[in-house]
Amino acid sequence: MSWQLAWRLFKRELSQGQLILIVLAITLAVLSVSGLARVSERLQVAINGEAANFIAADRIINSPVAIAPEILTIAEDIGLKHVTNMQFNSMVYADDNFQLVTIKAVGEAYPLKGVIELNSGETSSLPSKHQAWYENRLGGLLNYPKHVELGDVKFDMAAEISRLPDGGFNPFASSPVLLIRLADVADTGIIQPGSRVTYLYQFTGNPQQLTQFETQVKPMLNNSQRWVDVQSGDSPIASAVKRAERFLLLASLLGIALACAAIGIAAQRYCQRHYDVVAMLKTFGASGKQIRQIFTLHLLLVTGLGILLGLIGGMLLDYAINGFLPAEIAAYSPPYLRPIMLGVATGLISAFMFSAYPLLRLLSIPPLRVLQNQLEGLQVGMWLHLLLSLSAMALLGYLYSQSIELTMTVVSAVLLLGLLLSVLGFVMVRIGHGVGMKTTNPLQLALAGLRRRAKQNAVQLVGFSSALVLLLTILALRQDLLNEWQKQLPENAPNYFLVNIAPEDTKPLDDFLDSNNIIATDIYPVIRGRLTHINDEKLISRDQHKNGTQGRVGISRELNLTFRDTLPPNNEITQGTFNQTDDEVSVESGVAERLGLSLGDTLTFSIDNQRVNVTVASIRTVQWETLQPNFFMIFRPKALQGFAYTSMASFHLDDETLAINGSKLTANALVLQLIQQFPTISVIDVGAMVGQLRQIIDQVSLSLSLVLALVLLASALVLIAQTEAGMATRQRELAVLRTFGASGWLLRSATGFEFALLGAIAGFLAVIVAEFALYMLKTQVFELVVYMHWPWWAISPLAGAFVVAVLGMWRCRQLLNQSCGALLKAG
Incomplete structure (x- = not known):
């Protein structure tokens, strides 16, 4: 009813x-x-999905040792595609020249997302057996040899890399990249017990598969292994x-x-x-x-x-x-x-x-x-x-x-x-x-x-x-x-970085940029140093802390330090005032929060085995996404006087033909002139990454x-x-x-x-x-x-x-x- x-x-x-x-x-x-x-x-x-192209996969497991085989079995059972890569530093030789490089050894399915860009265009293939693809600056450092020796193998220098999908962006990187097949690593005889190697396991699949994989695998990872995705901060698009x-x-x-x-x-x-x-x-x-x-x-x-x-x-x-x-x-x-x-x-x-x-x-x-x-x-x-x-x-x-x-x-x-x-x-x-x-x-x-x-x-x-x-x-x-x-990304965002600028090249480089009407950022000195003490308290590493050592945890690597008299662009003081005296330092807010720093704290750095004591005078925010040089620590010039340094800068250059001093040059031709005039300066082209x-x-x-x-x-x-x-x-x-x-x-x-x-x-x-x-x-x-x-x-x-x-x-x-x-x- x-x-x-x-x-x-x-x-x-x-x-x-x-x-x-x-x-x-x-x-x-x-x-x-x-x-x-x-x-x-x-x-x-x-x-x-589009941002995943920056890491060449949807998810990555970064590990200092080979992961447990059952993790790859889980990935296969779920239906994920995966590839194993290795990354390590080594010396390569070409005739009488030698150079420290970053070896990137990749598996057959690399890359899972994105494409490799060579100077000749995009490619879906990999180097052949005992062939190597090399970064532009490596060719310049070794005078563009036809072969290089890596361990027990002589590799043909087959092609020049324009961009790798997971190349990342680190203008401070001092080692150019050499790409080879993973199967060639054993032939070189370089990897021995105790060698420092990073294993990169890349995975791709649909969201449901990735969620299931993450739920099962994350608890299986130890403290030295990292789970990486497009939001982990390793990608420039993360923010x-x-x-x-x-x-x-x-x-x-x-x-x-x-x-x-x-x-x-x-x-x-x-x-x-x-x-x-x-x-x-x-x-x-x-x-x-x-x-x-x-x-x-x-x-x-x-x-x-x-x-x-x-x-x-x-x-x-x-x-x-x-x-x-x-x-x-x-x-x-x-x-x-x-x-x-x-x-x-x-x-x-x-x-x-x-x-x-x-x-x-x-x-x-x-x-x-x-x-x-x-x-x-x-x-x-x-x-x-x-x-x-x-x-x-x-x-x-x-x-x-x-x-x-x-x-x-x-x-x-x-x-x-x-x-x-x-x-x-x-x-x-x-x-x-x-x-x-x-x-x-x-x-x-x-x-x-x-x-x-x-x-x-x-x-x-x-x-x-x-x-x-x-x-x-x-x-x-x-x-x-x-x-x-x-x-963060205006139309004239920098698409070229200059690193390893020697002090004697600073003025000639400035003149070269001015004469060719290239608008560049300031030239920033770069000095490597390690933070060892805060308020006279010795810092310990994360590994020491995980192993039970008592103490204040610091930063387990050297930092790139710079010095200047004025606050850089894209930086904003949130606490204190920018350095007024020679014994003061300005600290980036994220590092200050991580280390628990406040105004007036005393920091001790080890630079070339010498101690440098400074006081925290200001804390500032930094727009890291602007693709301009930025630093965690900024000193006054006199504080780092006497230490050896190189410098870096960035500039924007359109691909169109440029009218320079009455003659017409392409951007590539102008960059080639710069490389020829300053052979010790490394030029990093990030234009493709900026476009993406x-x-x-x-x-x-x-x-x-x-x-x-x-x-x-x-x-x-x-x-x-x-x-x-x-x-x-x-x-x-x-x-x-x-x-x-x-x-x-x-x-x-x-x-x-x-x-x-x-x-x-x-x-x-x-x-x-x-x-x-x-x-x-x-x-x-x-x-x-x-x-x-x-x-x-x-x-x-x-x-x-x-x-x-x-x-x-x-x-x-x-x-x-x-x-x-x-x-x-x-x-």
């Missing part, structure tokens, strides 16, 4: 259009979550990828918040529409159990329809957006299962938990309402509604993000937003109380309408302002991230724009749902005003003013909350510079007034054009 009544009620109200709002809200919720989840996951997979993923995650969580807001608005309206139905059922003798069953089944049918439409809409949205994506992003296709499951869970959880309190009020409607229409049910327990709503939002947020920190940040912001907007909105709307019921002026009538619907309008302000806050937040973060990346990095940044930028468009769509639907919620009350009021002779022009003007005032108030409050939310997000999540968005304080209220007025007038257009009789009949 209950099922039949619920089905009949569902069919009747669906055909009459009474369920449009609640179905639309649930559809919006499911569409937002499933569509955003699908698009966001595609973008995340694509970004990580951009992390921020982009956090943005996509945040945007999707805000989409969930928007969907929940729509559900809450619609659920309240849904229950209000059925007050009279419940009163009638109770009057005809229906029990409380029967009524609960009828409306639970009815809501389940409504929710099921909303979920179905939402899933279809989410798939269509993903399909439509995929058609506009670049081919390299569209090629990635994550599984559908998770977005579908998230959509279904969102529809069920949000529909029932956001409807719980309105349903309690609905079920408590007294039968006497049949005679006294103003009677309502449960009037207390709003705390229960807030608790259930926040719990639903937190549960959905965690199901989506798997991040307690980000979920609680969003929930806390939503709670603060709701409290602030409810209080301020109600107070500001009540300002119109003194206007009374005068109807001679549209503005007075609008203010009177705001006063009469003060409680309802306060709720509407929460909906309007929530949408505007989320829009402003996403818009500002997207722009700030794009600006940050643009600053910029391509990934462009893809990330497109991702942010697409997610912004989705949030814009969700926000617009929430605004429409919020406007729809007050239509029944407004219809009755228009009927009354028409009865008392109000003209159509007066009603249209007053309605427009009322919506515009609501939008302006919502816009003003949204700016306040958005500035606060951005402060928290920038300082706690994205590590961006905080600043006020002053134009918003004028633009947001005006935009809010315009958008809400247009939506309101569009929704009220039929009511405003109806006659008095039609309004009374419809009411």
Whole structure:
């Protein structure tokens, strides 16, 4: 019986259009979550997939010894592709010349991601047996020999390497790379027991395989073995990828918040529409159990329809957006299962938990309402509604993000937003109380309408302002991230590095760069030194600490130190002042935090077996992604006077033909001139890496724009749902005003003013909350510079007034054009 009544009620109200709002809200919720989840996951997979080209794989295990064979067996059982590489330093000989090199011995499947670029172009092959491919500067150091000797084998110098996909970027690297086959290592006889070798095991596969592999293998690794991916810091794109993923995650969580807001608005309206139905059922003798069953089944049918439409809409949205994506992003296709499951869970959880309190009020409607229409049910327990709503939002947020920190940040912001907007909105709307019921002026009538619907309008302000806050937040973060990346990689970002610059070459090099109109960075001296003591306390290595040695852990390698009188570009002092005396040093903030340093600490360095004592005078942040020379420690020149040093610099050179001193030269020809004039200087070309990095940044930028468009769509639907919620009350009021002779022009003007005032108030409050939310997000999540968005304080209220007025007038257009009789009949 209950099922039949619920089905009949569902069919009747669906055909009459009474369920449009609640179905639309649930559809919006499911569409937002499933569509955003699908698009966001595609973008995340694509970004990580493209960024994986920087490490030539999806995951790497870096180990000083061969890993356990069962790890490779696990990879094969899961279905991962893998390749084993080795890396070590050795001397190579060519006639009477010799040079220390980094040997990179690679397996047959190398590289798993990306391609090897030779001077002759890209290649998918590897050197043949007893052949070697060499870095450009190695050829210059050995006078481009045809053969080199490595251990017991003579290798043919077969090709010059332009770039390796996992070559990384380390301008301080003193050893050029020689690439050979892994099978040739045994023939050289170089690797002996005790030799220092790094084993690099590279893996690639789909996200599910990689997650399964990581779960099984990570616990099997020891302290000397490292798990590496594109976010581990070994890739120059790591920072951009992390921020982009956090943005996509945040945007999707805000989409969930928007969907929940729509559900809450619609659920309240849904229950209000059925007050009279419940009163009638109770009057005809229906029990409380029967009524609960009828409306639970009815809501389940409504929710099921909303979920179905939402899933279809989410798939269509993903399909439509995929058609506009670049081919390299569209090629990635994550599984559908998770977005579908998230959509279904969102529809069920949000529909029932956001409807719980309105349903309690609905079920408590007294039968006497049949005679006294103003009677309502449960009037207390709003705390229960807030608790259930926040719990639903937190549960959905965690199901989506798997991040307690980000979920609680969003929930806390939503709670603060709701409290602030409810209080301020109600107070500001009540300002119109003194206007009374005068109807001679549209503005007075609008203010009177705001006063009469003060409680309802306060709720509407929460909906309007929530949408505007989320829009402003996403818009500002997207722009700030794009600006940050643009600053890191401007069009003239350095694409050549000069290292091993001897002191006597500094002035001639400066003259060469000036005469050829090449804009370069400053020339930075580089001295190698080891930090040995902090405040006279001797430092120990990580290995010593792991073996039980007591003491303060330092940095287990030599540092590249520099000296100068002024603060370098892309550095910002956060504590103290830049070096004022010769015994002071400026320390990078990350190293200072790792070592527990503070201003005034005494540091002792060992440089060429001599002790150098300095005091920490300042701590500074460094933009490492700018591809310009940067250092952990900066001294005053006199502090390192007398120590031998070389220098480094970087510059930008376009590939196009250059007009130099009346003659035309290509960039390669000019670089060749530099090498010939300064044969001891090593030139590192990072142009290919910069181009690839910029391509990934462009893809990330497109991702942010697409997610912004989705949030814009969700926000617009929430605004429409919020406007729809007050239509029944407004219809009755228009009927009354028409009865008392109000003209159509007066009603249209007053309605427009009322919506515009609501939008302006919502816009003003949204700016306040958005500035606060951005402060928290920038300082706690994205590590961006905080600043006020002053134009918003004028633009947001005006935009809010315009958008809400247009939506309101569009929704009220039929009511405003109806006659008095039609309004009374419809009411």
